[in-house]
Amino acid sequence: ELAYPERINFVAEILDKACAQGFADKVAIRTYTEAWTYAQLQEKVNRIAHVLVQDLGMVAGNRVLLRGANHPMMAACFFAVIKAGGIAVLTMPLLRAKELGVIVEKAEITHALCSYSLHEDLEKTRQEQPRLQHVMYFCGGDDSLETRMQSKSVEFAAVDTAAEDVCLIGFTSGTTGKPKGTMHFHRDVLAICDCFPRSTLKSAVNDIFIGTPPLAFTFGLGGLLLFPLRVGATAVLLEKLTPELLLKAIADFKATICFTAPTFYRQMTGLVSQHDLTSLRKTVSAGEALPISTREAWRQATGLIMIDGIGATEMLHIFISAADEQVRPGATGQPIPGYQACILDEDGNQVSAGVVGRLAVKGPTGCRYLADERQTKYVLNGWNLTGDAYQMDADGYFWYCARTDDMIISAGYNIAGPEVEEAILLHPAVAECAVVGIADEERGQIVKAFIVARPDVVVDDMLAKDIQDFVKQSIAPYKYPRAIEFKTALPRTETGKLQRFKLRVAQ
Ligand code: 3UK
Structure with a gap:
């Protein structure tokens, strides 16, 4: 379906064409x-x-x-x-x-x-x-x-x-x-513009795109520059955004489509009522798993159903997602048209629905590492291994578990850190958290949670105990964090991703 001429320069195809086709005087x-x-x-x-x-x-x-x-x-x-x-x-x-x-x-x-x-x-x-x-x-x-x-x-x-x-x-x-x-x-650049924006975002000429990811991150490059220009829309480019400033900018520019990471949406949720967000039509979350509680709080605050999507630098942009009535809270979604996905076991065989395995994707874009031996490890017969543990349900929806190397094995149980994080985030005293496995003589690893409390909350052993009990009520008790450490901030990349490895080495 995506057929491009053999010789093409995407800048001519996007920018020169937009100028020639009537958008020359548009912002x-x-x-x-x-x-x-x-x-x-x-x-x-x-x-x-x-x-x-x-x-x-x-x-x-x-x-x-x-x-x-x-x-x-x-x-x-x-x-x-x-x-x-x-x-x-x-x-x-x-x-x-x-x-x-x-x-x-x-x-x-x-x-x-x-x-x-x-x-x-x-x-x-x-x-x-x-x-x-x-x-x-x-x-x-x-x-x-x-x-x-x-x-x-x-x-x-x-x-x-x-x-x-x-x-x-x-x-x-x-x-x-x-x-x-x-x-x-x-x-590849044309393909990402013609996949997710058409099938899921349904962006058009009147849209005004805004958000936080740097242009150096392909999430931002696509969402904040290429997608808008491909359809003759307007891109708002701002630096040094905070949750407060992004909300203000959405109102100031009457933005219709916003791209940012889950942690930014969490921080914006409490501040929404002070801003006029009526222009906003679609909000896209990527970079990290989107907890159900974040999605739900955002919907209550804004009335908007968030579009979650998993993308990767290797794949250039988002390849599994869902919007509107297609959304199943907790699941990332389904492969977007043009892409296929499946779940493989350690030997590369497909596993049945409901079984956790390695996510593999195939589509118009794919992984081509520059001089890296990892090319043959992560690309098999055109299938790209993203390094994520996922499961697929009977309806073909994909559910995120963890990065493959972030799975915690404690006393023989496989525990996905993000699932525990999601349960902890529902506690009213918690603003942010990260769950990792730390070495333990008896159990191999134990589940440890690093937690940032909300402002004005008293942080003490009682709170830790309360959070532990709270988690045991909502997920299998063997997954509860046996250790809890309170912090004022969590280590994150410039793209908003938790750096769990930094918390592990800190032990
Ligand atoms: C994780 C997600 C759960 C996942 C990216 C949109 O994040 C992007 O690229 P990176 O190369 O990282 C890729 C890895 O990040 N991830 C991303 N989105 C989700 N996990 N749910 C999600 N929605 O581990 C993936 O393998 O930095 C995201 C568009 C372009 C991108 N480059």
Whole structure:
């Protein structure tokens, strides 16, 4: 069903086409201070492409590091690199010199466009990585990209690329281990725009997209930039969002579609009544499992049925999801049209409904690791293993259990940490929690919960005992947390994922 020509440059297909097909004067990207129409965005993209080619000597196939917070210039640089035939490598704003160095080396990066506010770490990386020769800064600095752009032509014909040329390398957020580079083709970018947004989100030209994930995270890249531009809609790009500021921005921009992680929705729920959210039509949660209590509290506060979806950097975007009346609280959903999913045992055989196993998916996008031996471990006959333990019910709905390496084995029982977290989150004194297995002589592992209490709650042994009793009432008693530690915050990645491994090593 998704057929693209053999030769295509997705930037021409998305941006140039939008301009040619009547959206030239529509606002493509907004912030509190700027509003760029599709034509203005295209003009900037073209000028940046000329700077890359003429001033920085970029040729097709060069890998270009991009570094900056969510901002229209980041978006323009991303499109410019790819329009000129380069390969974009978006990096998380919080990465430090050493982490950037690993990426520069691994992805053989020769060029970088970077927000001036983040220049210090990039300059350090550059000193240690001679291959990174050409660096230019935007939004500040001397001899900036913007200065160079001024003298350049506003016309730039997209470099003729194959649908199966790599155009972007996404690095995994790395909840454990070394970051993996995942390669994606021009046609993969079009495929994600034509799958989830059409089947599940049903986004259209009048939508206004908003949310928190960084553009360097493919969840944000798709949801906050590619999906809106594919349909002629408007993208709102904001940096430094807090739950309060996101709610305010939804009201200020009359946003209709919001993308963020479960923890952000939990934090926003209590603040909803102070804001006008009547514009909001769809709210998408991804990155981590969505607890039923989070979904339900959000529905009571806003009247909206949350769209949960599992995606992965390896798959580029969401591949299992459900919306509206299709939603089954607790389940992630069903494979979105175009994708297939199944559950495999350790030997790679399919298991029956209701049995927990390894999630495998197949579809128009898939895992292509950059120089990584894990390619043959995680991709079997076109099926991608995501590293998640899941089960499928008799109706083909997929239910998340845990990351495969987060399953806890205690006294012979298999316990999924997120299930215990979900039970704990229902306790009125609890704001956030993380459950891990810690070594125990007698039981192998015991279940331990790290809990952030709500403000104004007295934290003591009585509360811990009360939470333990509470959990035993709602799930099998052998799953209750034998150990509880209260904390003021939990370790999370920039993408909102719990870093359970950090809590385990802290023991
Ligand atoms: C976990 C979920 C339960 C799961 C991502 C949407 O998260 C994204 O990519 P990453 O590579 O991580 C992938 C892993 O995260 N996960 C994501 N969503 C869910 N677990 N329910 C969910 N709804 O372990 C998965 O394997 O950082 C999400 C779109 C693009 C993305 N890259």
